[in-house]
Amino acid sequence: MSPGGFAGNTIYVDLSTGVIEKRPLDLGLAEKFQGGLGLCIRLAHEAISPGRGALSPENPIVLGTGPLVGTHLPATSRLYAVTKLPTSGTVGWCGSGGVNFACMLKNAGFDHVVIRGRAERPVYLEIFNDDMKIRDAGHLWGKGVEETDAILWEKYGRPTGILAIGQAGENLVPFSMAFVEGLATLGRGGFGAVMGSKNLKAVVARGERGIRVADKKRYKEVSRAFLKSMREYPYLKEWQDLGLVKSFPLVPVEQYKAMKKRRVACVSCPVGCKDVVEIPDGEYRGLVKGTSSVINLYTPVIYGFKDYRESIRFMALLDDYGLDMFEFFGIMGFTAELTRRGIIPAQDVDPEIRVDSLASMSAWAEKISLRRGLGDLLAGGFPGILEALGPEAEPFAPSLVKGMHPYAGPGSSLPWDLFGTMELGQVLDPRGPHVGAGGSPTYFAKRPLEVFPKHLRRMGVPEGALGRILQKGEAEDEEGILRVGRLLRYSHRWFAILGSLGVCARAAINRFYSVSACAEMAEAVTGFPTDPETLELRADRSWTLLRIMNLRDGFSRNKQETLPDRWFREDGFKDYATGDPLRPETVEKMIEDYYGEWGWDLETGAPTPETIARLSLEEESKK
Amino acid sequence: MSKSKYDVQVNPDLCTGCLRCGLACSELYTGAFNPLLARIHVKVSGATCEILFTEECNACGVCADNCFFEALTKTRKEAQA
Numbered sequence: 001m002s003p004g005g006f007a008g009n010t011i012y013v014d015l016s017t018g019v020i021e022k023r024p025l026d027l028g029l030a031e032k033f034q035g036g037l038g039l040c041i042r043l044a045h046e047a048i049s050p051g052r053g054a055l056s057p058e059n060p061i062v063l064g065t066g067p068l069v070g071t072h073l074p075a076t077s078r079l080y081a082v083t084k085l086p087t088s089g090t091v092g093w094c095g096s097g098g099v100n101f102a103c104m105l106k107n108a109g110f111d112h113v114v115i116r117g118r119a120e121r122p123v124y125l126e127i128f129n130d131d132m133k134i135r136d137a138g139h140l141w142g143k144g145v146e147e148t149d150a151i152l153w154e155k156y157g158r159p160t161g162i163l164a165i166g167q168a169g170e171n172l173v174p175f176s177m178a179f180v181e182g183l184a185t186l187g188r189g190g191f192g193a194v195m196g197s198k199n200l201k202a203v204v205a206r207g208e209r210g211i212r213v214a215d216k217k218r219y220k221e222v223s224r225a226f227l228k229s230m231r232e233y234p235y236l237k238e239w240q241d242l243g244l245v246k247s248f249p250l251v252p253v254e255q256y257k258a259m260k261k262r263r264v265a266c267v268s269c270p271v272g273c274k275d276v277v278e279i280p281d282g283e284y285r286g287l288v289k290g291t292s293s294v295i296n297l298y299t300p301v302i303y304g305f306k307d308y309r310e311s312i313r314f315m316a317l318l319d320d321y322g323l324d325m326f327e328f329f330g331i332m333g334f335t336a337e338l339t340r341r342g343i344i345p346a347q348d349v350d351p352e353i354r355v356d357s358l359a360s361m362s363a364w365a366e367k368i369s370l371r372r373g374l375g376d377l378l379a380g381g382f383p384g385i386l387e388a389l390g391p392e393a394e395p396f397a398p399s400l401v402k403g404m405h406p407y408a409g410p411g412s413s414l415p416w417d418l419f420g421t422m423e424l425g426q427v428l429d430p431r432g433p434h435v436g437a438g439g440s441p442t443y444f445a446k447r448p449l450e451v452f453p454k455h456l457r458r459m460g461v462p463e464g465a466l467g468r469i470l471q472k473g474e475a476e477d478e479e480g481i482l483r484v485g486r487l488l489r490y491s492h493r494w495f496a497i498l499g500s501l502g503v504c505a506r507a508a509i510n511r512f513y514s515v516s517a518c519a520e521m522a523e524a525v526t527g528f529p530t531d532p533e534t535l536e537l538r539a540d541r542s543w544t545l546l547r548i549m550n551l552r553d554g555f556s557r558n559k560q561e562t563l564p565d566r567w568f569r570e571d572g573f574k575d576y577a578t579g580d581p582l583r584p585e586t587v588e589k590m591i592e593d594y595y596g597e598w599g600w601d602l603e604t605g606a607p608t609p610e611t612i613a614r615l616s617l618e619e620e621s622k623k
Numbered sequence: 624m625s626k627s628k629y630d631v632q633v634n635p636d637l638c639t640g641c642l643r644c645g646l647a648c649s650e651l652y653t654g655a656f657n658p659l660l661a662r663i664h665v666k667v668s669g670a671t672c673e674i675l676f677t678e679e680c681n682a683c684g685v686c687a688d689n690c691f692f693e694a695l696t697k698t699r700k701e702a703q704a
Contacts, residue, residue, distance in 0.1 A: 070646075070656050070657070071646070071656050072643055072646035072647055072650065072656060072689065100640075100642075103642070103658070107657045107659065153668075158666045158667070158668060159640070159642070159658065159659075159665075159666065159667075206659075207657075207659075208657065208659050208660060209655075209657065210649060210650075210653055210654070210655020210656055210657040210660055211655055211656040211657065212654065212655045212656075230691075231691070236691075240691070240692065261669075261670040262636075262638075262639065262667070262669075262670055262672070263639050263692075264639050264640055264667065265639035265640060265641035265692075266641070267641060267642045267646070267658070268641060268642070268643055268646060269639075269641050270641065270643065270691035270692075271691075272639035272641060272692070276669055276670050278670060288669050288670050290669060
């Protein structure tokens with residue numbers, strides 16, 4: 001039986017020389033790392049030279065999709081990228097709903113794209129039917145994401161997949177992102193700037209090849225049963241209608257219904273979490289905005305915008321420039337404070353920074369994206385601002401982890417205070433504060449610990465680890481203890497399993513998946529012998545290799561996995577299970593729990609020789 | 624579409640552009656998944672959506688079977704009589 005699922009090729013492009021090389025996918029590596037995120041990590045390990053800066057031509061971008069992408073298994077559309085990110089300086093994963101891009105890349109004949117070098121002039125990559133061309137992007141440079149997409153769709157038609165940056169990425173703002181068809185974001189931490197540093201405005205993909213599965217009969221059985229279970233889920237309709245609005249009271253349901261124009265799904269997704277809305281009235285009546293979720297459009301409301309319509313108008317602008325909203329608002333608040341303190345002269349701050357004002361925020365989004373006036377300093381992100389202004393500014397900076405503003409937690413954009421796996425993951429994820437990989441039952445606040453085992457087994461937590469994660473209280477009536485660090489180790493593995501196959505990790509989707517279902521699907525589609533243990537081993541290998549790459553590049557626990565003081569103040573984080581105030585030593589212990597459960601050294605976080613041998617990473621760990 | 628037992632009804636307002644219809648159709652008739660090879664073509668563009676069928680379409684209804692959003696539904700022709 002020949003391997004299925006994979007498109008079968010990787011394409012390498014050097015933008016400095018213009019050389020394009022197509023190589024057959026290394027099936028040995030594909031089996032060892034599963035594909036998708038795992039294989040992106042392995043290809044990046046080979047392509048990244050330690051010590052090179054994130055914005056240097058030598059820093060490669062490795063894009064990739066998983067073997068299930070392009071099939072009709074539910075929500076198998078993920079797009080991943082691995083590169084060194086400018087804000088954290090670490091090698092990080094970037095992930096996005098693939099919308100059409102991931103499926104079209106596969107159908108163009110490629111599982112992975114490796115981009116090196118720097119083009120002399122702005123370019124975009126056209127990846128069509130087994131071929132890639134480097135195209136001039138002079139007419140796109142300086143344009144926002146929306147206009148760029150519109151011009152490219154005019155030329156290529158829909159459903160061509162487009163990955164593009166706005167002006168912020170072009171101008172190397174380290175909190176710029178790339179956008180997949182204007183609907184999904186790739187790369188908090190500065191992926192947009194990495195593309196910009198290569199003079200790479202966009203990548204377009206479209207192809208007429210098809211994706212074949214290795215074992216059709218088994219595929220049919222597995223997919224039929226799985227899809228049936230989704231159809232029968234009693235809350236499916238509610239998820240389809242409301243998405244995240246269902247559990248996010250910031251967006252009034254009636255208001256949402258009045259502006260909702262369409263729910264949008266990535267290819268193959270039966271839930272569809274993306275939104276297209278139209279402002280129904282007022283000054284911005286008729287403005288149509290697509291977004292990865294309508295709740296993102298209300299972020300400015302968290303910061304004090306009074307009118308949701310102005311909030312949507314502003315998010316349309318911010319997305320068009322390609323800026324990360326969490327980092328942008330964090331920097332605005334910090335700059336306002338520095339101005340009040342006289343550290344930044346008030347005459348340089350024009351207009352006055354008011355985080356609740358559309359006019360003020362719009363002006364500053366433009367100044368930062370185009371690096372005008374004081375915007376040039378602020379476009380350096382927190383690390384750039386602190387470096388320029390020195391220790392005087394430091395006491396007024398918000399919580400920072402790996403140079404970025406955590407977006408979940410006290411004092412952050414999403415101000416919840418229970419410390420679960422997503423919150424700890426902001427410290428332990430190699431890319432820095434991002435909650436995407438740290439999902440677990442702690443997604444839902446105050447969920448009783450009795451319901452955890454069902455979900456943990458689904459994620460592939462071994463029976464032997466359940467007792468280590470959910471410790472019973474000493475007395476009969478004493479609260480159990482949730483060992484968040486140990487649980488996070490398995491959350492990261494579960495994320496790596498889904499990511500390596502190409503399955504969406506959002507809660508609305510991953511709740512339907514289990515490690516055994518993933519193994520069955522992987523085997524039916526690829527033909528590689530795959531049971532849950534094999535799948536888990538491949539994911540352990542991939543996530544550990546990401547760790548090894550960062551160690552190779554000078555990463556250390558003390559330098560980068562440090563905790564913000566703000567988290568431990570009176571109004572700081574609370575223990576997930578007991579609600580008691582969280583203490584730094586408790587979190588330090590969680591970090592050791594995390595390392596220990598992975599088989600990494602408790603002091604340094606480096607994988608032990610036994611772990612490297614178990615994962616067959618001897619060769620990779622020497623390079 | 625006349626030889627089919629089914630009529631396929633289309634409601635573009637409910638379409639999310641997931642292309643599950645095209646994936647299933649292409650697999651059934653070409654043996655490989657790719658919405659561009661399907662007999663149904665869906666183009667979602669912001670708030671608008673266009674759903675078209677190629678001349679080869681025989682209204683087998685596999686597209687509707689795979690739609691989770693009721694943008695495509697099928698009814699037996701006898702039932703309509």
